[in-house]
Amino acid sequence: MQRTSFGQMPCPVARSLEKVGEWWSILILRDAFYGLTRFDQFQSSLGIAPNMLTRRLKALVGAGLLERRLYQQRPPRYEYMLTAMGRDFRPVLWTLAAWGSKHLAPEGQSIILIDSSSGAAIEPIVVDARTGRPLSEGVRVVAGPAADDRMRDRFAPRVAIEP
Amino acid sequence: MQRTSFGQMPCPVARSLEKVGEWWSILILRDAFYGLTRFDQFQSSLGIAPNMLTRRLKALVGAGLLERRLYQQRPPRYEYMLTAMGRDFRPVLWTLAAWGSKHLAPEGQSIILIDSSSGAAIEPIVVDARTGRPLSEGVRVVAGPAADDRMRDRFAPRVAIEP
DNA sequence: CAGTATCCTGTCCGATACTG
DNA sequence: CAGTATCGGACAGGATACTG
Numbered sequence: 001m002q003r004t005s006f007g008q009m010p011c012p013v014a015r016s017l018e019k020v021g022e023w024w025s026i027l028i029l030r031d032a033f034y035g036l037t038r039f040d041q042f043q044s045s046l047g048i049a050p051n052m053l054t055r056r057l058k059a060l061v062g063a064g065l066l067e068r069r070l071y072q073q074r075p076p077r078y079e080y081m082l083t084a085m086g087r088d089f090r091p092v093l094w095t096l097a098a099w100g101s102k103h104l105a106p107e108g109q110s111i112i113l114i115d116s117s118s119g120a121a122i123e124p125i126v127v128d129a130r131t132g133r134p135l136s137e138g139v140r141v142v143a144g145p146a147a148d149d150r151m152r153d154r155f156a157p158r159v160a161i162e163p
Numbered sequence: 164m165q166r167t168s169f170g171q172m173p174c175p176v177a178r179s180l181e182k183v184g185e186w187w188s189i190l191i192l193r194d195a196f197y198g199l200t201r202f203d204q205f206q207s208s209l210g211i212a213p214n215m216l217t218r219r220l221k222a223l224v225g226a227g228l229l230e231r232r233l234y235q236q237r238p239p240r241y242e243y244m245l246t247a248m249g250r251d252f253r254p255v256l257w258t259l260a261a262w263g264s265k266h267l268a269p270e271g272q273s274i275i276l277i278d279s280s281s282g283a284a285i286e287p288i289v290v291d292a293r294t295g296r297p298l299s300e301g302v303r304v305v306a307g308p309a310a311d312d313r314m315r316d317r318f319a320p321r322v323a324i325e326p
Numbered sequence: 327c328a329g330t331a332t333c334c335t336g337t338c339c340g341a342t343a344c345t346g
Numbered sequence: 347c348a349g350t351a352t353c354g355g356a357c358a359g360g361a362t363a364c365t366g
Contacts, residue, residue, distance in 0.1 A: 010273040012263030013193050013256060019267065021186045022358070030176050034304060034317075039328050045317070049360050050329065056358095064266075075366070077328070085266045091258040091289040093176060094298060099255055100175030103227075103248045104182065108309030110173040111318060115291070116303040123292040126254040128278070128285045132295060135257060135287055140279040141197060146271030154197075154208070155274060185338075202348050212340050217349065238346070240348075 010151050019063040020089070024048060024056045029065065029086065030093055037079040065089065094124040173314050182226040183252070187211060187219045192228065192249065193256055200242040228252065257287040 009015065020026055024046070031045050043053055057080060060066040065086035071079045094113065101109050113122040126135045143155040172178065183189055187209070194208050206216055220243060223229040228249035234242045257276070264272050276285040289298050306318040 010268075011193070012260045012268055012272075012274065014190060014263075015267040016259050016263035017186050017189060023180050023184050024359085026180060027177060030174070043328095049362090051331080051361095052359055054329065075327080088265065089262055090302075091298070092255065092262055094289050094302075095254040095258050096179050097175045099252055100177075100179035102251065104178040105173075105175055105309065109175075109307035110310045110314050111175065111304050112307040113298075114303050114305055116301045120293070122298065122302060124289050124298055125292045126257050126287050127290050127295075129288045130283070130286060132290075135254070135276075135285065138279045139253075139257075139276050139285060141274050142277055144272035144275040146268065147273045151273050187339085206348090212342090213349065214341095214351080215339055218338090238347080 010146075010148050019065070020060075022056065022059075024052060025060055026093070026096075028053075028056055028060060029082075029089055032066065032080065032082050032086065033090055033093060037081060039078075039080075042080075060086075091124075091126075095126065098124050173309075173311050182228070183223075185219065185222075187215060188223055189256070189259075191216075191219055191223060192245075192252055195229065195243065195245050195249065196253060196256065200244060202241075202243075205243075223249075254287075254289075258289065261287050 020029070027046055028042060031042055036042055036045060039050075039053065039057075042048070042057075043050060046053070048056075057066065057068075061068050061080070064083060066080045067083050068078050069081055071077055097111065097113075101111070113124060114120060115122055127133060128135060141155055143152045147155070183192070190209055191205060194205055199205055199208060202213075202216065202220070205211070205220075206213060209216070211219075220229065220231075224231050224243070227246055229243045230246050231241050232244055234240055260274065260276075264274070276287060277283060278285055290296060291298060304318055306315045310318070
């Protein structure tokens with residue numbers, strides 16, 4: 001066993017990394033969100049070797065984040081579309097981009113998010129969907145209903161959840 | 164050059180991956196957020212080989228996400244604390260965990276987030292800090308003030324930003 | 327254009343042994 | 347306890363050539 005099988009872990013973070021843990025995968029998703037769908041678009045955008053692109057694309061399709069679709073019969077041509085699961089990954093990229101912009105961009109922001117209808121700049125933050133309150137220090141992680149013994153042991157105080 | 168130097172890219176996502184792109188780094192951060200600070204705590208929690216833990220810890224310290232602090236003189240003992248930059252990474256983990264919980268946990272949630280004062284379950288979503296509106300399809304990425312030619316070329320419509 | 331097929335290398339990572 | 351040192355394997359990733 002060379003690479004730890006994170007997928008065995010019950011932790012959702014570890015499982016996520018199992019699917020998108022490689023560098024290129026996330027960059028490919030980033031480009032997919034920008035609207036790229038075709039092999040050569042990804043290749044020229046990323047400067048990635050074609051065999052690597054094939055591998056990552058296949059992995060992403062296999063993981064259920066992208067879908068390979070024939071868009072032309074002869075010659076056969078495929079495009080890679082985000083699935084619902086893939087589109088759900090956007091919040092991760094938003095927060096990752098926000099973090100990088102804040103801490104790793106001494107020259108200022110190289111990209112910004114805008115609302116496509118109003119054109120206003122957007123500053124993404126994470127809040128609780130119910131209360132609307134920003135998540136900050138007061139957040140704790142506890143074992144959930146499907147936690148196994150290991151997880152329960154780690155996140156000791158299992159609490160009842162009010163709906 | 165074996166590994167592409169993502170750090171050269173102006174894209175904040177690529178730059179972020181440059182710092183935390185390895186699997187273990189993110190898992191170490193996850194544990195740090197849970198409160199772990201010491202070498203052996205990380206090791207037993209993660210089941211990671213000690214040399215790898217040393218490398219990842221050093222990388223995270225070098226990247227500015229963790230701080231190594233002497234907490235005992237004789238024998239010298241160190242602990243690893245999150246820096247402000249490291250704490251700012253939490254939203255990424257929240258969204259990553261939310262994505263994994265939703266799409267990769269057929270048996271249900273193994274962990275949940277709760278408000279530590281009220282005990283209520285939290286569902287993290289990403290919204291615009293200004294308007295409070297959830298980010299969804301209507302979000303576009305455009306070149307920012309510090310974009311170079313490559314970025315500007317990619318994210319063509321550079322717009323003025325109202326403060 | 328949209329890939330596939332080879333070959334090669336760096337390094338991530340695991341296993342183990344050892345030290346103040 | 348908190349690491350360092352060394353060894354080796356698997357694979358991510360690069361470079362290049364080739365195909366329908």
